[in-house]
Amino acid sequence: MPDPYRVWLSEVMLQQTTVAAVGPRFTAWVERWPDIASLAAAPDEAIMAAWAGLGYYARARNLVKAARAVVAEHGGQFPATEAGLRALPGLGAYTAAAVAAIAFGERAVVVDANVERVVARLFAIATPLPAARPAIRAATDRITPQARAGDFAQAMMDLGSAICTVKKPQCLLCPLAVDCRARVEGIADTLPAKAPRKERPSRHGTAFWIEQEGQVWLVRRPAKGMLGGMRALPTGPWEDERPGLAGAPGQGPWVILNDTVVHGFTHFGLELALAKSEGEPDDSAAGEWWPVADLETAGLPTVFARAADRLKRV
DNA sequence: TATACGTGGTT
DNA sequence: TAACCAAGTAT
Structure with missing residues (x-):
């Protein structure tokens, strides 16, 4: 095992x-x-x-x-x-x-997005997600074998990712084609139905770079929420309007770069302005000095790694 | 039930 | 190229 x-x-x-x-x-x-x-x-x-x-x-x-x-x-x-x-x-x-x-080796009913798609098509379950989930789970339960449920699950997921794909499913190659109701009805590529996505709002923020003697001031983000618990560049608030130097972690003086980092998160887009200073960080801003040369080892989330890439070479 | 939560690859 | 989406979970 x-x-x-x-x-x-x-x-x-x-x-x-x-x-x-x-x-x-x-x-x-x-x-x-x-x-x-x-x-x-x-x-x-x-x-x-x-x-x-x-x-x-x-x-x-x-x-x-x-x-x-x-x-x-x-x-x-x-x-x-x-x-x-x-x-x-x-x-x-x-x-x-x-x-x-x-x-x-337990017989468990494994349902991920792949299985969801394969099963929705196999049984032509036309109800949109997420309302269809109980029916899809019940159908998956019915076809899950007593023995080797793990192999069955992995086979279903592989089928979903390689053959029974979201777009242009390869029904001609599918071992389940004969039994697939959606294929028979010619609706395989329309299942499972999903509600349309909401529009993604866009927010603005500023990332602050304080550098002294080859080291940059990094903070740790709050344990919950966006990028929670991760090491990061200090930022002010993320809002609908450009916040400028609001929430800056020090007195500056600040130089605002003529450049921004645009990053897409799941439920909003973020445009990060970039500000640089050689002043002192505020006492209130708990953080640590990190060697600029070792920034790759700081474990920054991608959005801050990108911001740091721009800031360190200016 | 709906929303918050990252990123990179594909179309 | 802007969407769309991936072997989801917590609240």
Whole structure:
């Protein structure tokens, strides 16, 4: 049976994240923290920095919590059941079922976006998401075998990602084509139906770069909310209008660059103005000096890594 | 049930 | 090129 630690880690990394992006990060991670005990013992900031660039940083915050819970409350062994796993932070319906099935051989019903799509088409479930979820789950339950549910789940996910794709599904190559009601009805590429997305608002902020003797002033963002717990450049508020120097972490004087960083988050776009100074940081702004030459190791989220790239060469 | 939460690849 | 979307979870 596969190592539960690795199955758990890979499933969490793969949440909303492509296999290509996860591959090298997974390898580096298990080399550094080969088991649950080593991860549980690692300092928060090392773990957050190691997650930098992967996005959805609550995953990293929950990863630490779960690792420590397994060590403190389960003697260092993962709970071997779907229900037990589901109680750990960061393991939702999908991940708990996937780990139970793949790492422990439990018959669990594994439903991710791939399975959702395959099953919606197989049974021609035309109800739009998310209302269709109960029906899709029930249908998946009906076709999940008693034995090797983990292999079944992975096969369904592979089918969804390689053949039964969102656009232009390759029905001619599909092993389920004969049984697929959506294919018969000629509506495969329209399922599952989804409500249209809301428009993404755009916000503005300013990133501040204070440099002294080859070092830059970095802060740690609040534990909750956007980029929570991550090391970052200081910023003022993110608002509808350009905030200028509002919320600056020092008296300056500030030089505002004739350049911005435009970054797209899930639910809003951000245009970051860039301001630079060689003054003193405010006492109120808790932070640390970081060598500019070692900025890659600071573990900055992508938006700040991009801002820093612009700022350090000016 | 709806919203907050990142990033990079594909079309 | 702007959308769209990916092996989702928490609240």
